[in-house]
Amino acid sequence: MRAALLSPLERNPLRKRDGSMACVAANCDGQWHLRELLEMVESKSDKAHVLGIVAKRRETTATRLSERERLLAAVDFLKKPEIKDRPRQAVDEYLMRQGIAEDVVAEARRLVDEDIVPLAGGQSHAPAFASVEVDSAAAEEIDAIEAELIAVDDLASVLRKIESTKKKATKRVLRNKVGERAKLCAAALDCQSWACLDGFAGPDLVDGVLRDVACLEPLYAPSEIWVGTSATLGAQVVVPEVRGDKVLWMCGAHPGRERGGVEPCDDEVKRGVSAGVSRLSKSQEARFQHLRDLMRSVDGFVLGELVPRLGVLSDVSSRSDAMLAVYPGDGARFQAHVDNTSLDGRKLTTVLYLNKGWTREKGGQLRIHATSKAHYDVEPRAGRLALFYADRIKHEVRPTWHQDRVALTLWYYGDNERRDAVDRAKVDAATEVAVNATDAERRRAQAYARDLCDPAHHASVEDLADRAEYLPRNSQKILAAMAGVPDTHFAVAVRRMTPDALNGLRTRFATMGV
Numbered sequence: 001m002r003a004a005l006l007s008p009l010e011r012n013p014l015r016k017r018d019g020s021m022a023c024v025a026a027n028c029d030g031q032w033h034l035r036e037l038l039e040m041v042e043s044k045s046d047k048a049h050v051l052g053i054v055a056k057r058r059e060t061t062a063t064r065l066s067e068r069e070r071l072l073a074a075v076d077f078l079k080k081p082e083i084k085d086r087p088r089q090a091v092d093e094y095l096m097r098q099g100i101a102e103d104v105v106a107e108a109r110r111l112v113d114e115d116i117v118p119l120a121g122g123q124s125h126a127p128a129f130a131s132v133e134v135d136s137a138a139a140e141e142i143d144a145i146e147a148e149l150i151a152v153d154d155l156a157s158v159l160r161k162i163e164s165t166k167k168k169a170t171k172r173v174l175r176n177k178v179g180e181r182a183k184l185c186a187a188a189l190d191c192q193s194w195a196c197l198d199g200f201a202g203p204d205l206v207d208g209v210l211r212d213v214a215c216l217e218p219l220y221a222p223s224e225i226w227v228g229t230s231a232t233l234g235a236q237v238v239v240p241e242v243r244g245d246k247v248l249w250m251c252g253a254h255p256g257r258e259r260g261g262v263e264p265c266d267d268e269v270k271r272g273v274s275a276g277v278s279r280l281s282k283s284q285e286a287r288f289q290h291l292r293d294l295m296r297s298v299d300g301f302v303l304g305e306l307v308p309r310l311g312v313l314s315d316v317s318s319r320s321d322a323m324l325a326v327y328p329g330d331g332a333r334f335q336a337h338v339d340n341t342s343l344d345g346r347k348l349t350t351v352l353y354l355n356k357g358w359t360r361e362k363g364g365q366l367r368i369h370a371t372s373k374a375h376y377d378v379e380p381r382a383g384r385l386a387l388f389y390a391d392r393i394k395h396e397v398r399p400t401w402h403q404d405r406v407a408l409t410l411w412y413y414g415d416n417e418r419r420d421a422v423d424r425a426k427v428d429a430a431t432e433v434a435v436n437a438t439d440a441e442r443r444r445a446q447a448y449a450r451d452l453c454d455p456a457h458h459a460s461v462e463d464l465a466d467r468a469e470y471l472p473r474n475s476q477k478i479l480a481a482m483a484g485v486p487d488t489h490f491a492v493a494v495r496r497m498t499p500d501a502l503n504g505l506r507t508r509f510a511t512m513g514v
């Protein structure tokens with residue numbers, strides 16, 4: 001019932017054509033590329049063709065080169081005047097992140113230091129590695145500043161103990177402990193709009209979550225971005241060069257709704273139909289217990305500790321479903337973007353990393369573009385929690401190598417902005433449906449909506465559901481779009497409503513200008 005009453009926008013902010021990803025087209029390094037893609041999408045609407053081009057362009061970086069060629073390229077790179085005087089370790093690590101093995105980098109260093117010119121091995125000149133990745137981007141990366149972390153030593157388990165303990169004194173002691181850390185985190189958010197907590201989830205919880213989600217592996221779907229000039233003009237496409245992760249949405253355990261376990265949002269995924277995986281059994285669903293614990297800990301920290309301390313979060317009380325994202329270790333990345341550029345309600349982004357044994361050469365850093373000059377890198381190490389303001393911090397995921405990079409993201413909503421965004425989306429959806437309806441069908445839908453809102457009417461749930469069943473199909477579709485329920489289910493949804501839910505719907509219809 002709950003799932004049925006949430007609109008796609010409420011359930012999944014990124015899949016909806018809400019324009020929030022349009023920023024990617026405007027901000028990313030590959031701007032020319034996206035513009036070209038957009039033209040193709042608009043002129044041909046040929047997704048397969050676009051994807052073919054993207055796949056071809058994706059073959060970049062040193063991974064295409066033979067070991068000999070990599071050595072030559074690395075030597076070439078190290079000799080560049082703008083690279084020669086930079087810190088050696090940072091430069092070497094940069095090369096390793098580009099897929100050059102450590103011993104090859106060391107050999108290149110030796111050749112450069114001893115001023116030995118390596119033989120090109122039959123080739124007329126070395127492949128210009130630095131021209132594969134743009135020079136200025138390399139210099140920028142070498143200059144990245146390691147983000148300062150706030151050490152919090154398994155805060156998640158302390159937060160869970162606060163929830164479970166009955167003893168007031170124990171609660172108080174634990175709350176003080178959490179409070180100290182929360183103060184630091186709130187101060188960081190306040191002055192720089194981002195913060196990073198090291199060790200938010202301890203190793204046991206991380207292991208538990210990884211075990212929980214292991215069975216979901218085949219069910220992830222490639223992320224799509226909205227490539228377009230506005231919220232309505234463009235297309236939803238997979239563009240791995242811009243965003244190369246695979247995602248799976250998990251719902252449940254929302255703040256204020258204590259009951260119900262965590263499960264995949266998508267019914268089809270739940271049934272495992274798409275990947276031919278057998279239906280998740282009850283016991284498999286119960287395996288999401290650690291994931292649920294983790295989500296509740298982040299909720300507890302954000303809603304219980306940060307919201308009271310930060311004025312900009314004052315109307316935050318709910319969040320999105322949970323997004324599990326995997327960046328394959330073949331160079332997958334997410335180019336620079338701001339999460340919420342279209343007033344979609346998201347105020348705070350939290351990302352919890354689940355990568356055990358992560359080392360620097362694997363890349364995958366969350367890069368925070370704090371200003372146009374300074375950027376900070378956070379390595380996605382297991383248990384870390386990154387937090388930033390979703391509507392102002394530009395950030396990216398750097399190319400990921402050698403190992404898949406796994407993270408869990410939750411977005412916290414400012415209730416007012418979110419309510420407006422959901423209403424806008426509903427009006428848009430209703431308008432879209434209404435275009436295909438006859439005048440009579442539109443009028444019937446309007447009359448029904450008016451009666452539903454009219455306080456003098458006091459119609460009961462049964463009455464309203466009965467009346468809805470007799471409406472023409474297109475009128476029902478318009479009302480379903482306004483209510484944000486699947487288009488064949490308006491009468492069913494009304495029949496299942498509690499009096500409170502009905503009142504909620506009345507208020508929303510009344511403020512939607514229909």
Ligand SMILES: O=C(O)CCC(=O)C(=O)O
Nearest residue numbers: 334339351366397407409
């Ligand atoms: O995984 C991360 O570090 C950030 C991912 C991200 O920016 C996003 O999904 O919007």
Ligand SMILES: [Fe+2]
Nearest residue numbers: 337338339395
């Ligand atoms: Fe993001």
